[in-house]
Amino acid sequence: MPLKQQPKKGFSVEQIQTAIEAIVLPNSNRTIASEKALTKLTQQDGNIHVTLRFAYPVAHLQDAFIQAIAQATDTPASNIHLTLENKIVTHKVQQGVNTIKGVKNIIAIASGKGGVGKSTTTTNLAIALSKMGARVGVLDADIYGPSQPTMLGVSHLQPEQKDGKFIPVTNAAGIQTMSIGFLVNTDQAVVWRGPMVSQALQQLLFQSQWDDVDYLFIDLPPGTGDVQLTLSQKIPVTASVIVTTPQDIALLDARKAVDMFAKVNIPILGIIENMATHICSQCGHAEAIFGSDGGKMLSENLNVPLLAQLPLSLPIRQAMDQGQGVDLQQTETAIANLYQQATWQIILKISDMGKDFSNAFPKIVIE
Ligand SMILES: Nc1ncnc2c1ncn2[C@@H]1O[C@H](COP(=O)(O)OP(=O)(O)OP(=O)(O)O)[C@@H](O)[C@H]1O
Known part of the structure; x- marks a missing residue:
């Protein structure tokens, strides 16, 4: 230094x-x-x-x-x-929404388009943050394709219940996680209508006994639909991060996600460009399969920081399929550094945000 x-x-x-x-x-x-x-x-x-x-x-x-x-x-x-x-404190959330017991700060990870690597990014940011010494949680709200149990290596586990509440499943890195995938058959969930989806999300969050989580990531489904609406109205979100690939079609949707968060006054900490380049494992040649620097240009256009550019990488795909993100960040140091840099910027920005004092005073009920 x-x-x-x-x-x-x-x-x-x-x-x-x-x-x-x-x-x-x-x-x-x-x-x-x-x-x-x-x-x-x-x-x-x-x-x-x-x-x-x-x-x-x-x-x-x-x-x-x-x-x-x-x-x-x-x-x-x-x-x-x-x-x-x-000493991590709770920061301000949208007006009129109360913070949750056991969770200090919620970070929503969103993408406009599906399949851009939002869940992969969520898992890896969570692992990087827990390596930094934070108590981390992940809420998998991707009702149409819950992948956190697999990516975090806990798909063989189920949350226990105590006093009518779920105890989140904890992975090898100590990350507490709850997923819609633990509770319902996802074939059924894909045909759910909006209110059911919203209810499921709230149940996952509010009916779980989170254990002193400093930062809880919410892995959102792609798009700007019912879950996002519930999130903005009912869930105390500190800030959001948008994941995109550099492709034009993904960028268009990422822009919609940025607009949505701006409209509901949830701060956007930055954009993560995923699958930015592919490095050939045989010859080392770098190829911009999904176009180059799209996320960077979007961040410049929208004046939102670019937090990282992750390559399209075989070890990332393999580690996610096998629930071995912790190993990935031990062996692939260049990739681990990119996730760490992004996480570092996220937590620094959050630390600059206003604090939440809603629990500082006793609640007085006038009857
Ligand atoms: N940087 C990367 N390098 C290689 N493979 C990746 C990378 N990012 C994501 N993947 C792979 O791409 C697939 C889709 O990723 P992921 O599930 O994270 O996307 P998503 O945006 O959350 O998708 P969905 O819209 O279904 O929620 C997964 O198989 C994942 O392992």
Whole structure:
């Protein structure tokens, strides 16, 4: 991590503090000072003990922070003792919608067109975020093709019930998940009418005992139909992300999804372009099968950030089919980094959003 200023030699605790506070967080213009992250600092026998607390998860930066602090204070990395903490709060949602017990922030993942990789993206963002140290949930609201149980590797499990509520299924990465696919035969669900679909979505969300989830992703069905309407009116959504391929036809629909969220005042954090290029595993040649940079151009046109461009990749497809996203992000580091970068931008943006104070005061009922 770069330093805003180089420290002088022979440091006092104050100088160490100044040096540490000047460390810049990756891919941002935030410093430890601007984040007011330094909560504890002691120096003894050449050892420096530091505690940093952020409003978002930072476990993935543990080593980078140690290296940066070592460099900033001219101290061997083995003498830096770093504790990372996070305090993630609930952020504002649409007016008139109450937040949910056990869930701090909801992020809707949407696409205009089907089959662009929305579920794949949801799974991988969830895995990346849980690796960063957050408590993560995924609600699979894709009633016409629920794929989260497979992609998260829990299709052999069923949610248990306790006190009339579902206990979400937890996967190997600790991600809590509920899916319409656990509850109904999807052949039946595809013919459901709008109100039934809306009801099922609400039941999945409100009738589940979410266990202290910092960020819950909702994997929406494609399009801008009944589920999206329910979402905007009844579900406390902090923000949304749009997934698209670079094809013109997908971009047209992605634009509709962006318009829809804008209309219902749900902030759009950015666009993820999926299947951006295909790299031939034989010769390494990159081919833009679905056209090039469509998502990038859409993001520029609509003034919405482009969070990542994911390649069309055989390991992604295989890992999703086999429920091995966790392994994918361990072995395919370039792909894991793309998902991590996108997730990092998402949580930074959420941390800048207004906070929700609806639970800060007791509810007074006048009878
Ligand atoms: N970047 C990628 N590289 C290779 N395969 C991918 C990639 N993204 C998605 N896929 C594959 O494409 C198929 C469709 O992806 P996915 O189910 O995530 O799309 P979706 O937009 O959620 O679809 P639906 O509209 O049915 O909900 C899956 O088999 C998935 O494994």
